[in-house]
Amino acid sequence: MPKVTIPFDTYHDFDAMTGYLKALAEAHPKLVKMTSIATSHRGRDVWMMEITNPDTGPAEEKPGFYIDAQIHAEEHATSATALYATWYLLENYGIDEEVTRLLDAQVFYIIPRINPDGAEFALTAPYHPWCGNGRFLPGEDRIEGLIPEDINGDGYIVNMRVPDPKGEWKKDETEPRLMVQREPGEEGGEYYRVYPEGMIRNYDGVNVKIERPFDGNMNRNFPTNWSPQEYNAGEYPLSEPEAMGMARVILDHPNIAGMCAYHTHGGIILRPSMMAMDADMSPRDLALYKDLGAVGTRLTGYPVISVYEEFTPDKSKARHGTLTDWVYEEMGIICFGTELWDLERTAGVDKKGYLNFGPRDADTQTKIFNWVLENVGDHGFREWEAFDHPQLGPVEIGGMVYIWSYRNPPGKLLEEVCHNNTCFNLRHAAAAPRVAVDTLEVEALGGDLFRVRSVISNQGYLPTNLSDVAIENKVAKPVKVMLDLQGGELVMNPQTVDLGNLAGRNERKYNWSPWGQQWSEVSKQVEWLVRATGPEAAVTVTTASEKGGTHRASAPLS
Numbered sequence: 212m213p214k215v216t217i218p219f220d221t222y223h224d225f226d227a228m229t230g231y232l233k234a235l236a237e238a239h240p241k242l243v244k245m246t247s248i249a250t251s252h253r254g255r256d257v258w259m260m261e262i263t264n265p266d267t268g269p270a271e272e273k274p275g276f277y278i279d280a281q282i283h284a285e286e287h288a289t290s291a292t293a294l295y296a297t298w299y300l301l302e303n304y305g306i307d308e309e310v311t312r313l314l315d316a317q318v319f320y321i322i323p324r325i326n327p328d329g330a331e332f333a334l335t336a337p338y339h340p341w342c343g344n345g346r347f348l349p350g351e352d353r354i355e356g357l358i359p360e361d362i363n364g365d366g367y368i369v370n371m372r373v374p375d376p377k378g379e380w381k382k383d384e385t386e387p388r389l390m391v392q393r394e395p396g397e398e399g400g401e402y403y404r405v406y407p408e409g410m411i412r413n414y415d416g417v418n419v420k421i422e423r424p425f426d427g428n429m430n431r432n433f434p435t436n437w438s439p440q441e442y443n444a445g446e447y448p449l450s451e452p453e454a455m456g457m458a459r460v461i462l463d464h465p466n467i468a469g470m471c472a473y474h475t476h477g478g479i480i481l482r483p484s485m486m487a488m489d490a491d492m493s494p495r496d497l498a499l500y501k502d503l504g505a506v507g508t509r510l511t512g513y514p515v516i517s518v519y520e521e522f523t524p525d526k527s528k529a530r531h532g533t534l535t536d537w538v539y540e541e542m543g544i545i546c547f548g549t550e551l552w553d554l555e556r557t558a559g560v561d562k563k564g565y566l567n568f569g570p571r572d573a574d575t576q577t578k579i580f581n582w583v584l585e586n587v588g589d590h591g592f593r594e595w596e597a598f599d600h601p602q603l604g605p606v607e608i609g610g611m612v613y614i615w616s617y618r619n620p621p622g623k624l625l626e627e628v629c630h631n632n633t634c635f636n637l638r639h640a641a642a643a644p645r646v647a648v649d650t651l652e653v654e655a656l657g658g659d660l661f662r663v664r665s666v667i668s669n670q671g672y673l674p675t676n677l678s679d680v681a682i683e684n685k686v687a688k689p690v691k692v693m694l695d696l697q698g699g700e701l702v703m704n705p706q707t708v709d710l711g712n713l714a715g716r717n718e719r720k721y722n723w724s725p726w727g728q729q730w731s732e733v734s735k736q737v738e739w740l741v742r743a744t745g746p747e748a749a750v751t752v753t754t755a756s757e758k759g760g761t762h763r764a765s766a767p768l769s
Contacts, residue, residue, distance in 0.1 A: 249456025252345035255327035272761035274643035284329025289473035295629035337361035339368030343427035356420035378402035470546035478553025493679035543681025558582035644759035645671035669713035698745025
């Protein structure tokens, strides 16, 4: 029986989430440390869970794996998945072989809810798509034009269909609750404009202006390629306290060797580059991302795609200031951004693209509509209701509840999403570089002189530099080997040796070929000449890698 029981068929508000995290920390005090990394605009803590077995060494001497969730307010499934990962690691230590091995050898840094203010807004009626943090309340981020508002008081902010002969929408012939696109050249029917539900500030009686919100998209608030022209990029890089807290975690824990940033929706695993085509990436880095991503596809069913090539509709407007861009393009950390939950595939739709702002053809909409009615009910679709809008006249309010259909799965499907993606996190974490003193030999030469020979290896999948980007940017730290003497003195060779980078087994995917990728060294040998000066003379060899951890071996001088 678990020490802490958490329902993973529902979504939790800030107090409930905090309560579960504290309960886990109290139930597993040896394995987990719970800290606040930031305070939101409205006074809520951004919690981080550091999880490892301290008996096997300090956290900073182990490879780290980082998980964050709910940087965007409406993405509730992400927070549930990060909470599940925390629970799964703690409750399965000593029971599950993989979990036990990982917590003995590595450390996890999990931030279950980056954006506690925004999440609280988005969990509370009226429900509507909301991205931002606590700098603004929903609606405060618009100066003029259409202000999203629950004007009919049903607890949801959905859509208004407004009769207009110039409109681009019409009711579907067989299912009038669905809106489909008017075809080119089509005339003679009843047509509509579709707008978000709300009132229009400074309405001129002609144009319904809709401003792009500035509600605080914290995934545009990071330093690399930051631009004030980007959607809700913030006042300056890391201007938002929650984003700054994340940055400090990453910068203060240079042992982080892998990362996953959770989002919804789409059921896809996003990989770099954010700004360039695959042909412009390092071939080795690209192959590494594809190979690791293939594990994710096997465990989750999600395809792995390039953000720039397959998730950026207008290549002249690449995303700026994202977390993934910062940690990979600058630091060389292997980071995936997983978009949880795919309503379309779940409803049986044959997907033709990954960045869809909503299906338009009747067949696609019908499949999704029927699935939502059956599995979510009126929490996912609101029946159209006539309303006399004081500015637009007679309209109807209703349609899909985006946040509880496209963005997040119904509770009965949530735990499967959490579990499958946590399994990918664990396998990615297990791919970290892992340096070890493979052998330590002491050979007596006579006259109290000894040759000390040691072989240092990377026993992990990833190289100790993680990526070619890290080498190119000169942020990859070399593997070092240090010799400590007890009752002895060093005669020849430096006490500390710089080994450079050690390759991982990722580049050895097939038998050696002169036409294939040439293998790099995974092991290097070091020698010292020492003299014993006491009866208890001994040597200790320590190898340390920023990303691959620290390992020691000792032997007597005898």
